[in-house]
Amino acid sequence: MSREAFEARHRRQWQRLEELVAALEHRRFHADRAQLPELYRHVCHHLALARHRLYGHDLELALNRLVQRAHQQIYGPLHPGAGAIARLLLEEFPRAVRRRAGLFLVSCLCFFGPLLTFFALATVDLDFIAGLLDPATVAEYRQMYEPAPVEERGLAGDLTMFGHYIHNNVSIALRSFASGVFAGVGSLFVLIFNGCVLGAVGGFLHAEGLGPQFWPFVAGHSSFELVGLVLAGMSGLLLGLAVLQPGRRSRGLALREEARAATPIIAGAATLVMVAAVIEAFWSASALPSGLKYLAGVAGWFALAAFLLLGGRRNGS
Amino acid sequence: VIDSIRRVETPEGVEILLHLAGPLPRAAAYGVDVVIRSALYLAAIMVLSAFGDLGEGPILLVLFVGEWFYPVFFEVLASGRSPGKRLLNLQVLHDDGTPIGWTASLLRNLLRFADFFPFAFGAGLVCASFHRDFKRLGDIAAGTVVVYHDPLPAGAELPLVDAQRPPWPLTLVEERAILQFAERQALLGGERAAEIADYVMPLTGRRGSEGVEKLLAIANWLVGRR
Numbered sequence: 001m002s003r004e005a006f007e008a009r010h011r012r013q014w015q016r017l018e019e020l021v022a023a024l025e026h027r028r029f030h031a032d033r034a035q036l037p038e039l040y041r042h043v044c045h046h047l048a049l050a051r052h053r054l055y056g057h058d059l060e061l062a063l064n065r066l067v068q069r070a071h072q073q074i075y076g077p078l079h080p081g082a083g084a085i086a087r088l089l090l091e092e093f094p095r096a097v098r099r100r101a102g103l104f105l106v107s108c109l110c111f112f113g114p115l116l117t118f119f120a121l122a123t124v125d126l127d128f129i130a131g132l133l134d135p136a137t138v139a140e141y142r143q144m145y146e147p148a149p150v151e152e153r154g155l156a157g158d159l160t161m162f163g164h165y166i167h168n169n170v171s172i173a174l175r176s177f178a179s180g181v182f183a184g185v186g187s188l189f190v191l192i193f194n195g196c197v198l199g200a201v202g203g204f205l206h207a208e209g210l211g212p213q214f215w216p217f218v219a220g221h222s223s224f225e226l227v228g229l230v231l232a233g234m235s236g237l238l239l240g241l242a243v244l245q246p247g248r249r250s251r252g253l254a255l256r257e258e259a260r261a262a263t264p265i266i267a268g269a270a271t272l273v274m275v276a277a278v279i280e281a282f283w284s285a286s287a288l289p290s291g292l293k294y295l296a297g298v299a300g301w302f303a304l305a306a307f308l309l310l311g312g313r314r315n316g317s
Numbered sequence: 318v319i320d321s322i323r324r325v326e327t328p329e330g331v332e333i334l335l336h337l338a339g340p341l342p343r344a345a346a347y348g349v350d351v352v353i354r355s356a357l358y359l360a361a362i363m364v365l366s367a368f369g370d371l372g373e374g375p376i377l378l379v380l381f382v383g384e385w386f387y388p389v390f391f392e393v394l395a396s397g398r399s400p401g402k403r404l405l406n407l408q409v410l411h412d413d414g415t416p417i418g419w420t421a422s423l424l425r426n427l428l429r430f431a432d433f434f435p436f437a438f439g440a441g442l443v444c445a446s447f448h449r450d451f452k453r454l455g456d457i458a459a460g461t462v463v464v465y466h467d468p469l470p471a472g473a474e475l476p477l478v479d480a481q482r483p484p485w486p487l488t489l490v491e492e493r494a495i496l497q498f499a500e501r502q503a504l505l506g507g508e509r510a511a512e513i514a515d516y517v518m519p520l521t522g523r524r525g526s527e528g529v530e531k532l533l534a535i536a537n538w539l540v541g542r543r
Binding site: 002053068155 | 396
């Protein structure tokens with residue numbers, strides 16, 4: 001069959017598919033939509049024929065384009081409903097963490113190790129820590145936690161701090177994940193560096209005798225924020241391990257698979273840091289009694305531990 | 318063969334050809350997106366600052382969402398195309414040619430931070446320059462490719478001359494090569510076309526522009542103009 005005859009015979013079908021796909025692309029109704037798979041398969045066949053019979057590059061390109069557009073309509077993305085997102089965060093997230101429990105412990109060590117070390121250093125040698133911190137920062141912290149009656153800062157202040165915490169802390173978590181692709185170095189740096197800073201600041205304030213103001217403030221959100229940061233670092237380390245230790249896969253494939261496996265963890269970690277931001281902005285600075293704040297803090301740690309240990313378990317798993 | 322085409326087989330058993338886009342058009346698309354995003358930030362700041370202190374927090378939230386998720390919304394909800402990509406005729410797809418979904422889009426855009434490292438997409442550029450499919454780190458991790466939405470226009474049409482049967486039966490690859498030559502010879506310029514045609518002198522039996530004429534005639538025969 002000559003190209004002209006081939007075109008004459010099938011042009012009608014190509015036009016129908018073209019119209020149908022154009023309608024679907026613009027999310028318009030089209031009466032023939034149920035015929036999409038059938039038309040698509042026919043045109044796939046025509047493309048294969050056109051290639052085999054060498055009907056010309058231009059016809060191949062046109063049919064290739066048409067097939068590709070129809071392919072996109074048929075194999076479109078599934079938009080997850082609220083149920084799928086809840087399943088990701090409430091079931092897949094804790095499961096994914098437990099599956100790599102060893103790596104989680106390593107990440108904890110990289111973060112809480114420096115944190116406790118610097119905290120201990122501050123209680124032993126306060127001047128050493130004060131020398132490490134920027135003097136302006138020291139003055140700021142002193143003023144922030146000086147013993148004065150707590151003033152409520154109002155909704156606007158709370159909201160500003162909320163935006164600030166999200167913008168800063170969640171970004172740190174996401175950056176810590178992304179920079180893990182460099183053999184894990186970025187994530188390790190974020191974990192260790194933040195551990196050192198938080199330990200130094202906490203130790204400094206405690207040793208200065210500002211604990212009674214500092215501890216009630218951080219108690220409420222401490223669990224979610226610290227564990228969120230650790231988990232973000234852990235998800236980054238997964239990327240790093242894929243590059244360092246791909247096993248019997250190519251590095252590209254290993255990275256792709258481990259990135260998929262790390263997705264629930266970084267999603268969960270970012271969510272934890274967001275939860276921490278809500279608590280820190282609207283609860284931690286309130287004038288509630290310290291006892292209540294300590295209680296909420298302890299409850300947070302227990303709830304989070306129970307969630308990570310038990311969340312998403314099915315019978316027998 | 319080195320070319321910028323990725324072949325994907327569909328479940329229907331036919332191959333789709335994806336025309337991959339290199340770093341330059343992608344950088345241009347990113348530039349356009351930066352301008353548009355900045356305009357959106359400015360608009361949000363103007364509106365929200367009308368609320369005084371109450372607007373400060375929401376402004377920071379807008380910046381956060383824009384910084385990390387601006388491309389995600391467009392990639393998933395506007396068929397793989399942020400405004401910049403739309404303007405430059407680009408599109409993000411899964412490796413297998415299907416439209417990009419939430420997970421892949423999130424991964425490739427979170428890893429944009431690593432690609433940007435140490436500045437101005439240094440890591441991403443190095444990675445894309447060495448990768449067969451021009452993938453930056455985010456594309457490798459997410460399993461995505463950036464392709465031309467409408468492939469570049471084909472060369473000139475096959476010129477109509479009297480068809481001639483080739484002197485002996487040709488293989489499919491040979492036929493394809495002759496056909497592509499015939500479609501593109503107008504773009505090549507006379508001397509270059511003649512130079513290429515000289516390589517198949519055993520087939521045409523002629524040199525120079527006469528060889529080109531002969532190949533055009535064979536190409537016409539191949540497409541069925543007999």
